Amino acid sequence: MSSSHAGYYVPHGTKWPILGSIALTLITAGFANSLPTHNASHTFGGPGVYAMYAGAAILLVMLVGWFSTVIKESQAGMFNEQVDRSFRWGMAWFIFSEVMFFAAFFGTLFYARHMSVPWLAGEGSSADMNALLWPGFQNTWPSNGPGAVGGKFEIIPAWGVPALNTLILLTSGVTVTFAHWGLKKGNRGQLILGLAATVMLGFSFVYFQAHEYAEAYSHLNLTLGSGIYGTTFFMLTGFHGMHVTLGAIILSVILFRSIRGHFTAEHHFAFEAAAWYWHFVDVVWLGLFVFVYWLV
Amino acid sequence: MPFEFKVLVILVLLAIVASLGSGLFYLIRDGGQSERAVKALTIRISLSVILFALVLVGYATGYFSYPVAPGN
Numbered sequence: 001m002s003s004s005h006a007g008y009y010v011p012h013g014t015k016w017p018i019l020g021s022i023a024l025t026l027i028t029a030g031f032a033n034s035l036p037t038h039n040a041s042h043t044f045g046g047p048g049v050y051a052m053y054a055g056a057a058i059l060l061v062m063l064v065g066w067f068s069t070v071i072k073e074s075q076a077g078m079f080n081e082q083v084d085r086s087f088r089w090g091m092a093w094f095i096f097s098e099v100m101f102f103a104a105f106f107g108t109l110f111y112a113r114h115m116s117v118p119w120l121a122g123e124g125s126s127a128d129m130n131a132l133l134w135p136g137f138q139n140t141w142p143s144n145g146p147g148a149v150g151g152k153f154e155i156i157p158a159w160g161v162p163a164l165n166t167l168i169l170l171t172s173g174v175t176v177t178f179a180h181w182g183l184k185k186g187n188r189g190q191l192i193l194g195l196a197a198t199v200m201l202g203f204s205f206v207y208f209q210a211h212e213y214a215e216a217y218s219h220l221n222l223t224l225g226s227g228i229y230g231t232t233f234f235m236l237t238g239f240h241g242m243h244v245t246l247g248a249i250i251l252s253v254i255l256f257r258s259i260r261g262h263f264t265a266e267h268h269f270a271f272e273a274a275a276w277y278w279h280f281v282d283v284v285w286l287g288l289f290v291f292v293y294w295l296v
Numbered sequence: 297m298p299f300e301f302k303v304l305v306i307l308v309l310l311a312i313v314a315s316l317g318s319g320l321f322y323l324i325r326d327g328g329q330s331e332r333a334v335k336a337l338t339i340r341i342s343l344s345v346i347l348f349a350l351v352l353v354g355y356a357t358g359y360f361s362y363p364v365a366p367g368n
Contacts, residue, residue, distance in 0.1 A: 088324045095320060142363065158362040159355060170348055173341040180334045272323050272333060276316075279337050283316050286344055290309065294351065294362050296302050 011073075016066040023062055026055025067253070071270075075262060084269060091273050095280070098243075102284055105239065109232045109291065113141050117228065120146055141295065144227025153230065154220040158293035161212050165205050166289050169244075169282045172201035176251070176275050186265045188258075195255040198278065202248030209241050236292055240284055247281045250274045301354055308347045315340040 030051030036042045073079065121139035122130030130137060134146035144150050156162060179194025181187075216222040224234045254274045257263065263271055290296045319336035326332055354360050 084327060088327065092320065092324050155363065166348055170341070170344055173344060177334070177338050177341050180337065184331060184334055266328060268328055272328060275337065276319060276323055276333075279316055279319065279340055282344065283312055283340070286309065286312065286347060290305060290347075290351070294360075296305055 014066075014069070016062055016069070019058060019062045020066075023055045023059035026051045026058065028055075030055055071257070071262070087269060087273075095276075098280070102236075102239070102287075105232070105236050106287065106291070109236065112228045112232060117141060117143055117145070142229040144229055148227070150223060150226040150230055151221060153222040153226045155222065155229075156212055156216060156220070156293065158289070161208050162289060162293045165208055166285065168201050168205045168208070169285050172198045172205070173279060173282045175201065176278050180271070180275050183258075183263060183268055183271060184265055188261075191258050191263075192255065195251060195258055199248055199251050199255055202244060202251065202278070206241060206245050206248065209237070209244075233292060236288055240281070240288055243281050243284070247274070247278050251278060298359060301359060305347065305350060308343060308350065312340060312343045312347065315343060 030048040030053075033048030034044055034046055034052065036044060118124065118139045119126040120130060120134055121137050123139055137146040142153075142155050144153065175194045175197040177194075179191050179198065182190025182192075182194055222233070223230055225231075226233075251274050254271050257270065315336050319333050319340060322330070322333035322336055355362075
C-alpha cells in the first residue's frame with residue numbers, strides 16, 4: 001500500500017488537468033472577445049460569451065471530477081504524510097494569492113481616496129493640475145470623480161443590510177468554530193449542527209447582498225459605472241460576495257463529508273482548510289464593513 | 297470620526313488579522329495534531345465580535361456616523 005511508502009504518491013494518468021486548461025482558455029478568450037473594443041456592437045457581448053459559458057461549464061465538471069477523485073483516494077488510504085504536507089502547502093500558497101488579491105483592491109481604494117481624488121482636486125502640489133484639468137472638482141468621498149461619471153447616486157447606509165450581513169457572518173464564524181471544537185472533541189452532532197448552521201448563514205449573506213445589489217442598481221443609481229466610488233465598491237464587495245459563495249459551497253461539501261463520517265479528530269485537513277477559508281472571508285468582510293461602508 | 301476611535305478600530309482589525317495569520321500558521325505546521333489552530337481561530341472570532349460591538353457602541357452614542365449623502 002502506498003500509505004507505507006515514504007515518498008510521493010505518484011498519481012495514475014488523469015484527464016482533469018487538460019480539461020481545466022481547456023476550460024480556462026475558453027473562459028478567458030471568450031471574455032476577452034466579448035469586451036466592447038473587440039466587439040462590433042461596442043457593448044459587452046457577442047459570440048465570445050458562449051465560449052465563456054462553455055468554459056465555465058467545463059470548469060465546473062473538472063472541479064467536481066477532480067475533487068471527487070482526490071476525496072476517493074484519501075478515503076482509500078492512498079495518501080501518506082508527504083501528500084498531507086503537499087496539500088497544506090498548496091493551501092498556504094493559494095491563501096497567499098487570495099490575500100494579495102484583496103490587498104490589491106483595498107490598496108486601490110486607499111490610493112483613490114487618499115491620493116488620486118485629493119490630487120485631482122488640487123491638494124498638495126497639484127493645484128495647477130486641478131486648475132487646468134478639472135476646475136471646481138472637490139475632494140470629497142464618496143465621489144464619482146471629476147465629470148461626475150455615471151451621474152448622481154446614493155450610497156448604501158452602513159446601518160442597514162450591511163450591519164445585518166456583518167451579524168450574519170460573525171454568527172457563522174461562531175457556528176463554524178463551534179463545529180471545529182466538536183470535531184476536535186469527537187462530538188459528531190456538534191460538528192454537523194455547527195456546519196449546517198454555518199452553511200445556511202453563508203447563503204443568507206449572499207441572498208441579502210444580492211438584494212442590496214438589485215436595490216443599488218434599480219433605485220440608488222449606484223452601479224459599476226458610478227465613477228471611482230462605484231467601481232471600487234462593486235469590485236471589492238463583488239469579489240468578496242463571490243468568495244462567500246465559493247466558501248459556502250466548499251463548506252456544504254465538507255458538511256456532506258462530515259455526515260458520511262470522513263473526518264476523525266486527528267485527520268481532518270479538508271475541514272480545517274475550509275473553516276480557515278471561511279474565517280478569512282469574514283475578516284475581509286469586516287475590512288469592507290469598516291473601510292467601504294463606514295469609511296473609517 | 298474621532299481620531300482615537302479610528303485608531304482603536306484599526307488596532308482591533310490588526311489584532312484580528314494577526315490571529316487569523318497565526319491560525320493559518322498552526323494549520324500548516326501542526327497538521328491537525330494540536331489545538332493551537334482552533335484556539336487561534338476562536339480568538340479571531342472573539343475579537344471580531346468585539347470589533348462589531350465597538351462599531352455599534354460608536355454609532356449608538358453618536359460618536360460617529362456613516363455618510364448619507366454622496367459627495368457629487
